[in-house]
Amino acid sequence: MVSAYVLISAEPSRVQELVTELRGMRLADSVITNVHAVTGRFDLIALVESPDLQSLGN
Secondary structure (H helix, E strand, O other): OOOEEEEOOOOHHHHHHHHHOOOOOOOOOOOEEEEEEEOOOHHHHHHHEEEOOOHHHO
């Protein structure tokens, strides 16, 4: 299992909506396991898990 953090910029009015939408989303062989709103340069941070590095890149 491979995990990666993805930093996301979003429209301020959509941040809370995206937290709900993205959590649990499947992307090919990967899944977004956690999404959190953060402050600073980015608005969201998502934890993505994949079976291997190649799947993560897809």
